Amino acid sequence: MSTPAELDGLTRERVLWAYGIVLRARYLDDRRFILNRAGKLAFIISPRGHEVAQVAAITALQPGRDRFCLYYRDFAAALACGFTPEELMLSAFARAADPSSGGRQTPGNFGSRRRGIIIGSSAVGTQIPKAAGIGLALKWRAEGALCYVSFGEGATSQGDFHEGLNFAALHHCPVIFLCENNHWAISVPEARQVAGPGVAARAAAYGIPGVAVAGDDFLAVHAAVRAAAERARRGEGPTLIEARVLRLQSHSTDDDQRAYRDPAELEAEAALDPVPRMRAWLLAVGWLTEPDDARFQEEVAREVEAATVAAEAAPEPDPSTLTRHVYADG
Amino acid sequence: MSTPAELDGLTRERVLWAYGIVLRARYLDDRRFILNRAGKLAFIISPRGHEVAQVAAITALQPGRDRFCLYYRDFAAALACGFTPEELMLSAFARAADPSSGGRQTPGNFGSRRRGIIIGSSAVGTQIPKAAGIGLALKWRAEGALCYVSFGEGATSQGDFHEGLNFAALHHCPVIFLCENNHWAISVPEARQVAGPGVAARAAAYGIPGVAVAGDDFLAVHAAVRAAAERARRGEGPTLIEARVLRLQSHSTDDDQRAYRDPAELEAEAALDPVPRMRAWLLAVGWLTEPDDARFQEEVAREVEAATVAAEAAPEPDPSTLTRHVYADG
Amino acid sequence: MADRTLVQAIRDALLEEMDRDVRVCVLGQDVGLKGGVFKATEGLQPRFGPDRVLDTPLAESSIAAVAQGLALEGYRPVAEMQFADYIFPAFNQIVNEIAKVRYRSNGDFSCPLVIRAPTGGGVRGALYHSQSVEAYFCHVPGLKVVLPSTPADAKGLLKAAIRDPDPVIFLEPKKLYRAARGPVADGEGALLPLGKAAVVKEGATVSAITYGYLRAVTQEAAVRLEAEGISVEVIDLRTLRPWDQSACLQSLEKTGRVAVIYEANRTGGFGAEVAAELAERGFAHLDAPVTRVASPDVPAMPFSAALEHAFMLNTDKVAAALRRLAEY
Amino acid sequence: MADRTLVQAIRDALLEEMDRDVRVCVLGQDVGLKGGVFKATEGLQPRFGPDRVLDTPLAESSIAAVAQGLALEGYRPVAEMQFADYIFPAFNQIVNEIAKVRYRSNGDFSCPLVIRAPTGGGVRGALYHSQSVEAYFCHVPGLKVVLPSTPADAKGLLKAAIRDPDPVIFLEPKKLYRAARGPVADGEGALLPLGKAAVVKEGATVSAITYGYLRAVTQEAAVRLEAEGISVEVIDLRTLRPWDQSACLQSLEKTGRVAVIYEANRTGGFGAEVAAELAERGFAHLDAPVTRVASPDVPAMPFSAALEHAFMLNTDKVAAALRRLAEY
Numbered sequence A, B: 001m002s003t004p005a006e007l008d009g010l011t012r013e014r015v016l017w018a019y020g021i022v023l024r025a026r027y028l029d030d031r032r033f034i035l036n037r038a039g040k041l042a043f044i045i046s047p048r049g050h051e052v053a054q055v056a057a058i059t060a061l062q063p064g065r066d067r068f069c070l071y072y073r074d075f076a077a078a079l080a081c082g083f084t085p086e087e088l089m090l091s092a093f094a095r096a097a098d099p100s101s102g103g104r105q106t107p108g109n110f111g112s113r114r115r116g117i118i119i120g121s122s123a124v125g126t127q128i129p130k131a132a133g134i135g136l137a138l139k140w141r142a143e144g145a146l147c148y149v150s151f152g153e154g155a156t157s158q159g160d161f162h163e164g165l166n167f168a169a170l171h172h173c174p175v176i177f178l179c180e181n182n183h184w185a186i187s188v189p190e191a192r193q194v195a196g197p198g199v200a201a202r203a204a205a206y207g208i209p210g211v212a213v214a215g216d217d218f219l220a221v222h223a224a225v226r227a228a229a230e231r232a233r234r235g236e237g238p239t240l241i242e243a244r245v246l247r248l249q250s251h252s253t254d255d256d257q258r259a260y261r262d263p264a265e266l267e268a269e270a271a272l273d274p275v276p277r278m279r280a281w282l283l284a285v286g287w288l289t290e291p292d293d294a295r296f297q298e299e300v301a302r303e304v305e306a307a308t309v310a311a312e313a314a315p316e317p318d319p320s321t322l323t324r325h326v327y328a329d330g
Numbered sequence C, D: 001m002a003d004r005t006l007v008q009a010i011r012d013a014l015l016e017e018m019d020r021d022v023r024v025c026v027l028g029q030d031v032g033l034k035g036g037v038f039k040a041t042e043g044l045q046p047r048f049g050p051d052r053v054l055d056t057p058l059a060e061s062s063i064a065a066v067a068q069g070l071a072l073e074g075y076r077p078v079a080e081m082q083f084a085d086y087i088f089p090a091f092n093q094i095v096n097e098i099a100k101v102r103y104r105s106n107g108d109f110s111c112p113l114v115i116r117a118p119t120g121g122g123v124r125g126a127l128y129h130s131q132s133v134e135a136y137f138c139h140v141p142g143l144k145v146v147l148p149s150t151p152a153d154a155k156g157l158l159k160a161a162i163r164d165p166d167p168v169i170f171l172e173p174k175k176l177y178r179a180a181r182g183p184v185a186d187g188e189g190a191l192l193p194l195g196k197a198a199v200v201k202e203g204a205t206v207s208a209i210t211y212g213y214l215r216a217v218t219q220e221a222a223v224r225l226e227a228e229g230i231s232v233e234v235i236d237l238r239t240l241r242p243w244d245q246s247a248c249l250q251s252l253e254k255t256g257r258v259a260v261i262y263e264a265n266r267t268g269g270f271g272a273e274v275a276a277e278l279a280e281r282g283f284a285h286l287d288a289p290v291t292r293v294a295s296p297d298v299p300a301m302p303f304s305a306a307l308e309h310a311f312m313l314n315t316d317k318v319a320a321a322l323r324r325l326a327e328y
Ligand SMILES: Cc1ncc(C[n+]2csc(CCOP(=O)(O)OP(=O)(O)O)c2C)c(N)n1
Pocket: A073, A122, A123, A124, A125, A151, A152, A153, A154, A155, A156, A180, A182, A183, A184, A185, A186, A247, A251, D029, D058, D060, D082, D086, D089
């Protein structure tokens, strides 16, 4: 990992804030798994292994100004965009107060108009050309805002990936396409998914920059996204970034990856968990001390517990609301 | 244009055969336009400007052994694959004996099971991933056959283009993807259609060879397709070829390109008609003499006239057949 | 009141709405200099520029998706699909995305946009330029579906669709683009509400409920039957989702006999919905079965003039069906 | 006769057909080592290898297109769409290509393939893992549509679909994958013809026509009503295109009262076709309106257990509707 010399405009405070988000994501995830095993949460998609890449990317952007088309694994990114732990727990419990969908969608479909987080769906890849359209609008409006859209490497196989990149490149839309390449789409490995030299290399087909970065390298991801953002804000068009990450959990709580993956590989990957690595890096460069970290973690644990209690106690959607919001007048 | 030294396995006889096909395509096209103006043919899509590229490509393949997924502009390619002038006229007149569809489809949707010409549709781009599937079957069968699929540069914008290339590349399917890039999709110019460095360059995204050739250079197109065919038959997978051609007519008889194209450009392109250029080349290298050519053209004109007369006189489909062939038992 | 063809009325609606509201923009294949393959956007690009009248790549999924992105950002896009037959690559974006934006966000987001497409046959368009696709969209909560049949309706309903807060699939009977001509009001006076049927002709014996190209055919059949002493009430639905159930039921209660006449393949067509609903809600008033008159169940309309003719409903076929119903 | 769950019966059908005919192959996302997200293809890849049981990229349009290519070359592909909600990216390939191959080639080509997809709700799958999509395909001439509801039917009909000379959309009610269990025959004895409904329970007062998950719900409602003295005949359509009109009409003629019960959104659902056709053809025998009982017109089934429950039909709702109909 890099040293503070490469910080590229980042302050210690900002990096520690990002670390706090990463910790919240991890603590929340642990808590959700316990709740899932206890039969209290029906379905979880874990960001485990992706957290550092997600938070590093969002830290390079401007929530409130920019637009975000997140995908179902972007749990840590959603926190970085401003969702609170309690809000995400409301969504996990499908409570009425879930700000994304009032309990209508599975957790992982993040949306908040005031935060610029465009409501997603579970249909893989659909957000990619949609982001091109949002980018076109932002270009027309010319206020320097951009649209960030993320997806897995599996999504790059969809026709919508191609159509979205072609459109955004043609019209120099201010869009950052970020692929969180964890090398698996449920049980399908990258080798049976992505023909050719890899995701980042596909940018060249559209005449736009393609950048591959190690997703556990906070500074590298941050720098790539920051460069892409500057390019976008200058009106030079989109960038495709491939952050190489690990999927340290099964695809979802409905999956068990031991059925199709090599145990030795799983073990080796577990040792590469980016969260302790980020912590070790911050300790090494002296931006974090062990006692500070302990205090941090305690705070986060308390916050997550409070969020869980509050969300669990929150009311379910009223069944009479089932038919609302089909049209404007309903 | 190249000289016979580059002939790459082609005999004089074979090239003259190809020239004959090119002439037939042109004479038939001229005849169809007259019939269209006379109100006898409802709709034509002209191959004008594409003929040499089409015939050069097919001449490098093995009709009868290989599969062909042609698109609506592949009139000359259809002739090269074995359709007779009379058959194509039957299709233009929507006669019952039209071998492609018995008058059910607009002319240009070529199909003939015994000739390996896979029945197409008018929906742009759908043939591309279908060809990947055919290629997979041919790979499994391992008899050295390949699938040739052609399309315009407009079709490369469809998601199906991406999905088809990705699949064929992943599975090393014996497929030749040939883009007839005439720089226009009806009125949309290539610059508003294809982002980045061009169609051939997109092959790299899938790790397959991408080759751009001048579509009026018979030998160049032939050599590119021949190399792709050898590669495919060796089991090394697909190739993407971009043949740069001119659209010397409006998109179809429903279009008038003078409404959206620069008159000077149209005039300049008319001077580059590949058919007289092929003739000039053959005369220059001595494979064709003026008297032979005159005799050729006379023959072709007679053949086209006979085809027209026969097709016009052929019976229309019986209305009672409307509901046949919806399912196997009907 | 100007005299306009249906396609001119469409163009007028686009032009007026773009003049009225800078958020309105148009996108699609060949909508720019060419003005669309049917000339529905003719002259718009010179007037509003290549951004507001945007020639897109040949990729319907992204056309729908880009329109959606623009709508989410506050624009009012009108996307053109060159033929309704080519809307299917965009089906996922329309059904899974556009239609569900409001619902899935619990009302936080909306997606006001219009997708226009020429529909139906009778112009020798063959299998891929003749399809009637309305049924696919009428089954999708979150979408509205409009299918006008006169220049005045086309203009008034397109203006309303553009101003509607929800996504509208706007299907235009291509056979009528130039064939239908009539008086059309200017500006606000042209506006018509979505969801209201038109009683095209009053009658007492049979109610003929139809839409699109078949409105004119049904009117002709009604005139013919009038001479035979059969009084036909002709209703043009105009909007298919939501459709005007009360106007149809009112007519049913008067006549006790209903035919639903539509151009699509019979099985699973939108006429099934109309027939099922009216047969259920109007049961007590029916003197004869609610009858469907539709196209045969073949994959699409063939190119051959003979086969096209065999496929399409016409005045003879519709009159015969209405006569049978009156005599039931 | 082995005792199998519905998903096991599906797997058995695939395995037997692959054993029987080397042209049969399976493709889709995660169908390989994982055996599919519902385990419908479990154990097939180890047995038949990674070609005949092919893990595809995450791209439904190409899954359909590749299956089509294989079918055109004489293979008998069975493609899996991971959820019916994700079949829409393939809509163009299915509707414009696969369904029309035979027709547009005037019978020269055919396209025998099966597309399997888990359908329907009730498993907390939310908006994008619960949709009922049958109506979209039932409107498409050239396609057949099957939607079984018992292990024996699932096996028998899947085997028939694989052997059918035409393309079949095979929808599997995911709520029943493990919940439905019953005796299933081996090999050829399991085969069932497409297009035949099953009279699940005879009855005299009301005909309840249904399919899929709601077959069991309707049976429960029928048992409950029997205790109240209302005799319900329950018919499971099993195949939706072509559907068994004569079995339904026969029942209608007996009872004079018909309810069509389906899980999809009411408007434009396949039940509209059944209701419209029966109300038209059975008119003279009807003592009450043909009644539709369906899900509300909201874009899809929400995640929240409370909202999911509010969305779904259940024994109470179906019994209430049947009671009303009997009392009409
Ligand atoms: C259109 C569509 N097809 C299939 C699915 C089912 N599905 C959900 S996630 C997933 C794998 C996605 O893999 P990838 O894009 O690599 O993202 P990751 O989950 O690895 O982060 C699949 C197949 C879906 N949601 N949408």
